[in-house]
Amino acid sequence: MATRTPLMAGNWKMNLNHLEAIAHVQKLAFALTDKDYEAVEVAVLPPFTDLRSVQTLVDGDKLRIKYGAQDVSAHDSGAYTGEVSGPLLAKLNCTFITIGHSERRQYHGEDEPVVNAKVKAALKHGLTPIMCVGEELSVREAGNHVSHTLAQVDGGLEGVAAESVAGLVIAYEPVWAIGTGKVCGEEDAQEVCGAIRQRIEELYDDATAQQVRIQYGGSVKSGNVAKIMAQPDIDGALVGGASLDAEEFVKIIRFRDQ
Numbered sequence: 001m002a003t004r005t006p007l008m009a010g011n012w013k014m015n016l017n018h019l020e021a022i023a024h025v026q027k028l029a030f031a032l033t034d035k036d037y038e039a040v041e042v043a044v045l046p047p048f049t050d051l052r053s054v055q056t057l058v059d060g061d062k063l064r065i066k067y068g069a070q071d072v073s074a075h076d077s078g079a080y081t082g083e084v085s086g087p088l089l090a091k092l093n094c095t096f097i098t099i100g101h102s103e104r105r106q107y108h109g110e111d112e113p114v115v116n117a118k119v120k121a122a123l124k125h126g127l128t129p130i131m132c133v134g135e136e137l138s139v140r141e142a143g144n145h146v147s148h149t150l151a152q153v154d155g156g157l158e159g160v161a162a163e164s165v166a167g168l169v170i171a172y173e174p175v176w177a178i179g180t181g182k183v184c185g186e187e188d189a190q191e192v193c194g195a196i197r198q199r200i201e202e203l204y205d206d207a208t209a210q211q212v213r214i215q216y217g218g219s220v221k222s223g224n225v226a227k228i229m230a231q232p233d234i235d236g237a238l239v240g241g242a243s244l245d246a247e248e249f250v251k252i253i254r255f256r257d258q
């Protein structure tokens with residue numbers, strides 16, 4: 001069985017300006033040690049406007065914190081006002097890109113074909129997608145959470161080669177648990193994350209399924225992260241609100257101590 005390094009990623013959403021971003025990453029860098037980076041991959045996902053500042057800090061001080069963006073255009077360049085392309089993000093040495101976050105799906109109408117095009121755009125430019133999937137409350141209440149989420153996995157990965165899938169990240173984020181304080185029970189989270197890995201095996205092969213990293217996201221905090229991370233198919237957390245507090249995010253990164 002492949003050993004998967006946990007990925008703890010802070011999705012800042014539309015928070016922290018570039019000066020606040022610098023201060024925040026400095027706090028994380030000051031607190032984190034080699035031992036932390038050996039155990040866990042740490043990433044921050046700031047707004048686009050912060051990326052250059054974060055890059056300068058990370059490069060200048062040779063920090064081991066990785067960073068990325070919260071979205072990418074499906075297009076490489078051209079007349080797409082307001083969009084930011086894979087080549088522009090790759091030029092800033094971004095590592096990760098969240099794609100298909102539920103807030104993009106909800107407020108910007110992103111569906112499977114859009115997510116699929118963005119996954120391919122990220123991969124084309126050497127960026128690692130964190131492809132977000134997960135069900136709304138009504139879907140869970142109807143008992144269709146697994147099939148709903150797997151349909152998002154199928155659509156998002158259509159036509160993506162096994163070697164690319166092995167390196168990417170899928171974040172299971174039940175929409176009803178995002179920013180609500182209602183964390184999904186660890187067994188419920190495992191049910192869906194296990195089903196996602198099983199689906200990757202069916203679509204590709206066992207080796208790919210064992211390599212792909214699957215995160216859980218939705219009201220992760222230092223108080224609940226250890227139970228979530230103890231699940232066999234959960235390889236990290238995509239943390240929203242709690243990642244804006246550097247001390248709390250460090251505690252989440254050190255989930256083994258909680």
Ligand SMILES: O=C[C@H](O)COP(=O)(O)O
Binds near residue numbers: 011173178179217241
């Ligand atoms: O991307 C992060 C998720 O949307 C979770 O956000 P949250 O930790 O604030 O619930």
